[in-house]
Amino acid sequence: MHNVFSKLSVGLFAAGVTFPSFAAMTLGDPKTDTGALTVSGALRAKYNYKDYGPNIDSDNSIKFDAAIVNIAYESPKVFGNVQWRCYQWSELCDFSTLVSAYAGYRLNSTDHITLGLQPVPFGPSRFWDSSFYAGLNYTMGLQDVLNLGVNYHTELPSATKIDLAYFVRDGGHYIGTADKATARYSANMVKTNGSEMTSLKEKNMFVMRAKQELSFFNNDDLDMAVGGSYWYSTLENQQNHKEGNRKAWSLFNTLNYQNLGITLTAGQIKIDNKDPISNYSTFGSFDTAYNIANSGTFYSVDVNYTFKDVINGLNVTPYVVLSGLSKDEQNYKNSQRNIIGAAWNYKQISLYSEYITSKNDPFIGGTTNSLAGGDDGRWNKLLNVMFVYNF
Template identity: 60%
Template sequence: MRKTFFKIGFGLLSCGMILPTFAGVTFGDPQSELGAWTISGAVRANYQDKHYGESVSDQKIKFDAAILRLGYESPDWFGQAEYRCYQYDTFCDFSTLVSGYVGYRLNPTDNITVGLQAIPFGPGRYWDSSFYAGINNTMGLQDALDLGLNYHFEMPTATKVDLAYFATDGGNYHGTSKDAARYTANVVSSSDPLKTDLNEKNMWMARVDQELKFLTTDDFKVSLGGSYWYSEIENEKASADGTRNAWALFNRINYKNLNVVLTAGKQSIHNKDALSPHSSTFGSFDGEYDIANKGYFYTLDTNYVFKNVRDSLNVTPYMVFSGFNKKEQGFDDSQRNIFGVAFDYKNVTLYTEYLMSKNDPFVGGTTTSLAAGDDGKWNKFLNVMLVYSF
């Protein structure tokens, strides 16, 4: 009997270029020596209609999440902390710290940040415009936050560089799972004794993002970049350390209101596990699933922003194609494609998107979907998310 992995679908606070506005309440002046504190947040409700070949549709509007954010800004210092509370069955049955960092500006373009923060891998924290996010988010490659230090600097040649060290992942918080109550997908200590028991540490990362000034006009901008990730994978069962090596290349093209971002790369994990040498157990959003250790990943994102359609209403249609092509023989490739429209009006954002996915643990799949695969059928569902930001 085919078993659907997750009880409900879920997404991120927004991925890519369509970001809800956090108005917030500010105390103080960010230009003063004492700086300013801002409290902001969001509440979300969603509707989902799933077509998985079985009766799994929610088909009702339900509370999704509450988000609280605290920010600090001064001429030299900045910082942020964010906590989220989700509802699967009951209010806050899964909650997690998303970020918590402090930074110091060395000059207007260069800074150092310390704490739980986005990793400098790929074109940015978000690789695409959708709410649900491409499959590389489920793999822990995009919208990933870990605990460490990042040095960002920019050169006169329109080159942006990040050099980072992360001691460990973002940690496990409140949920029902053993080690998967976390926002970012990381290797975890599985509740299943037959699966892997891993911990990632000593993550070294570098990213270079180059704007191609010789192609730049008032309406047209192009940039190219690359990033690299090396870390140690601690195998608790074997008392040995493996490694993760990953790289990603990316290209941004912007013409007026049209945006295209292509990201592609390779991941290779050596987990030192005799029972499971070809896959590793990851966890996020209070659920565990396996991911193939070696393969190529990609995301192609396209969106067009219709600004001020009426009053302050912006309308953004988008398409996202993402996948993971696995190197292990007999492992089926995974894909997640998203077609959607975002409506942004003042403090309210409405995402309406249709997902088509196969071998995907978050869209009608199983815990093995991102490793060996499942039945390989295309699963589809309509995801509607309403976000009110304050």
């Protein structure tokens, strides 16, 4: 297994380094029929220190992490987005991937249709928590997943938001250093040749989400919403050519009161991969393959508070993120990833400082089977610091 820690981790850039002043470039006016095209991006650098394993970083060096290019189009009726990311494991862009590529059309002020490589409407939103590293549900392919399909979004007079989506396939694989199938941004089921791994293709994904805003408190400072989502897909077993399925559901509650934000998410996954010898399925992301238990209950808790304009426009947001998977299979060890950190935002610069404790986690001191049967069950610790320059 690759050093997945260094691959998925993202961290800090050194103090004292200066950048030329760039800004997003916009051509046109989004309020006109011809619309506006905006080109933007980000440069990221990282510092990580891992308190686990035999290869604890000795140089404590700051390293380049990624470059992001984002192209967006906006007009009264039509909108779209394309994003490409270039990462560095050992050489510049040795892992690079398309993240999104979609176009949409607004039917009216509340309804729109989106077609292309886009976020799957599962859970409270694309991102379930405030952290940079992201909770365990990202690794499980439930959060921040972008697949190829069509989504219809509508908002009812009752303050109900509904998404109905169909995805023909996953987001595909791109340029990487390991198994080609795992060179992808989102965590998807992948085709592998490993004797202890499955080989699956997910297709025909039907996903729906309903989110209801609650206004009975009659408080302008308070925003609350509850909702649920459901995911059903067909799985093609590449080894025996049988068809199985994935079923997942989630319930969530979001609360925002002044500068306080709380998001609670919980749900269940059930995977029938038609593999007679395994109770797990193989997923891949960020150039790495790993196994996930076929059945279990997942959760995510995010609590954050923003201190605005602390010093000359500096905003600071401390946060706590708890996430995990409780597995149904007997003798499978449960997995957890907990994060305490803070985001520091000043104009075009963002800094994330995070301390992560995790067990039975393939990306933090674990193994290929950490999210399936588990590993040694020890708590592993990671300091993750990230610098982002947005332009």
